[in-house]
Amino acid sequence: MVTIQEAFSILKNNLPQPKKEMLPLAKAKRHILAEDLVAPISMPPFRQSAMDGFALGLHDGLDYEIIGEIKAGDAQQVELKGGQAIKIFTGAPVPDSATAVMQIEKVIVSGTVLQLQEHPKLQMNIRPIGEQNLKGDLALEKGTLLNAACIGFLAGLGFTEVNVYKKSKIGILVTGNELVQPGLPLDYGKIYESNSIMLEIALQEAFYENTKIYYVNDDFENTKNKIAEVLAENDVILISGGISVGDYDFVAKALEALQVETLFYKVKQKPGKPLFAGKLNDKMIFALPGNPGASLTCFYIYVLPTLQNISGCNSDYGQTISKKLSHNFTVSNARNQFLKAHIVGDEVTVLTHQNSSMLNTFSVSNGLMYVEDGGYKLAKGTAVEVYVI
């Protein structure tokens, strides 16, 4: 049995080295960049018109002769003499000989005669080469979380693939003879199996999409063989249930038989005391308690930061924010607790139905309030630590 803090530091010290992979840009969202990226081109790559208007071969007067037009995407080279103008559109290449672009709103056109309504300033409405970045500039730094803007920026520089930290392939193994899939009749003694879909969605919400669900009944040999299969096919495995001390909880024995190294087994916490973490070579194994509330709590507190660290994020374990209790609260004399709670603005409210088997109030919870083991009262307004979920 370890404390919560011990569990955090054990995990931190046993993280597998993040692996890298090349991914097409469109698949790289929410991945962490595994190397510095240098811009292969300047942006813009040519002098670009920032406006619809007229590129000017500058002279002193306000009247110009219009000699043609340049659309976005055109490539013709035009030599503008002083007093000549060419119609130009946003994004079109500005001739080297042009010294300014006057926007369409500030001119009068009659036939081929252009009259400016004000004097142009030099280089106005022209985006110079490399205004955003020059070829060879650092575009994005290693460690950047790739969001939509990053992906757009890289596409604009012509990247088609990027080197990122690999996201783990995650196997979810569900144990329990009593479990029935939703949609089937619920016979006496059975309950609907809800942990696999819950964990899979929690993973998806955190952008871990590479998951597979497996099932096994409460039998030692089957459990051992199934865990071996899941281990062979995945980088990280999450086992649901079967990790307590009942006669039909075979996960701990099966893991031992498979020579999985125990990082810790049992944490001084409520819910989620039976939590197991282990590793085998560079694979991580979490055995989560079957009780759905405990399972999800352990997922947010231990599994998610671990997955993030494996995929190149520097995620701290035990990251909380401080909120004020919205009501008086008596902390029962139990282990350190993660309490389903609801944050609104500066305040947090502890929800009802704290039992680890229950998910009804977890559904409306947006935080887990952490309290040290108890037998004491917290007054309304007391500052408390909350894990945001």
Ligand code: AMP
């Ligand atoms: P266990 O950890 O296997 O002892 O299970 C603890 C409790 O959680 C029992 O009441 C189980 O029926 C329940 N439980 C276990 N696995 C699931 C699951 N996948 N979905 C819903 N409830 C579960």
Ligand code: MG
């Ligand atoms: Mg069970």
